[in-house]
Amino acid sequence: MFDYIIIGAGPGGLGLAYRLKTKDNKIGIIENDKWGGTCPNYGCDPTKMMMAVVEAKSRVEQLKGQGISGELNIDWKGLKSRKLNITDPYEKSTFAGLKNAGIETIYGSAAFNDQAELEVEGKTYQAKTYIIATGSRPCLLDIEGKEFLKTSNDFLALEEFPAQISFLGSGPISLELAQIAKAAGSDVTIISRKKARVAHFDEEMGQEFINYLKAQGIKFIEDISVDKVEKVADGFLLTDGTDFEHKTDLVIAGVGRQPNSDKLNLEKVGVETDAKGIKVNEYLQTSNSKIYAMGDVLSKNQPHLTPVSSFEGAYLGENLVKDEPQKIAYPAIPTIIFGTAKLAEVGHLAGEGIHTKTLDLSSWYTYKRINDPLAKLKVALNEKREIVGASTVSSVADEVINLINILIQQKMTLADVEKMIFTYPTVASDLEYFY
Secondary structure: OEEEEEEOOOHHHHHHHHHHOOOOOOEEEEEOOOOOOHHHHOOHHHHHHHHHHHHHHHHHHHOEOOOEOOOOOOOHHHHHHHHHHHHOHHHHHHHHHHHHOOOEEEEOOEEEOOOOOEEEOOEEEOEEEEEEOOOEEEOOOOOEOHHHOEOHHHHHOOOOOOOEEEEEOOOHHHHHHHHHHHHOOOEEEEEOOOOOOOOOOOHHHHHHHHHHHHHOOOEEEOOOOOOEEEEEOOEEEEEOOOOOEEEEOEEEEOOOEEEOOOOOOHHHHOOOEEOOEEOOOOOOEOOOOOEEEOHHHEOOOOOOOHHHHHHHHHHHHHHOOOOOOOOOOOOOOOEEEOOOOEEEEEEOOOOOOOEEEEEEOOOOHHHHOOOOOOOEEEEEEOOOOOEEEEEEEEOOHHHHHHHHHHHHHOOOOHHHHOOOOOOOOOOHHHHHHHO
16 A cells, blocks of 8 residues: 555656655656656657757857858757757656655556556556646647647657648647757748637737747748648648648647546546546645646646646645645746747736836847847736736747746835846846836
């Protein structure tokens, strides 16, 4: 009998396992794929390793003719090799870390049985408390020829890069991978069912980002619902049942992700779910009092992001052992789409007593110094003149949004910021001018 069994060894589940591991707790953790989960093996880490090279090339190109000359090219095999060298050892080191900590590792697919026990590869396991942290997987469209669709995982594993790549959907996955594909020399097209926009981001800043990608040579085909993928002699033919036809060498489905909750037999233990995932209360407890859930498998309003999963793991690590646990309280959560220009947002940009202003930062010295072609910020302030939200697009938007997140979390006013001295010229030295 375990004290706790965690189903899923991603960043959130791992963090929770280490927090719960004390001399009095027997911990088991189950994984049916790579130890470490999606982010370090298939998601954030590999793509950002590749994107760093793409960003470096862009930075140089922005300064060509200003003391820099010559041509740079992205080598896909070199890019992939860099990714593998950095991310591949993570699975082995993750497994070793669990073993060294005395956490029992169980490999295989888990499912509950009629006795409310977990079965994994023919063996049965029991625990006083179960935590589901199984994450999510790429969605595939249910259309004719769906067997020809590839996912983001397949993209990262490509041995050779095709001349033409098409992405279905204009979500973050498509928008990031399209930039890598374009930099690697492919002709890239993004096909969206509606007008291309960046969901869950400010519309104005999102449109600036889309326009930037178009200027970089990424093509957008809008208001098209592809309903068939057909293998033809020289690639694939995409059609919509009317007069739309589009030929390509590779089709990537970038239409989001779905929760890994459907194979756990949750109905046998009375755990309620909906189309978005597992339903939990304010303590991350499911409708079964012995079972908790966290991370991307949840049906929740918060973004499905690795830092959010880690936050939930830290919360459960503290509260599962308390006699009187506290409700989870999420802070402001920044979101971002990476690229040569990045789109980032945090907080809220609308509401009673809130006003916004949009700043063109391209002429500010911080951005002129690096010759950033696009730099804009929309910032929201409340009646106390505290920043409560922001959306920004630039090559350093990741740095800007994290600093603004601190301002929001600490409820800092202009007077508070003016008490500090920052290095110049940096994004931090611009903060006082956002108020």
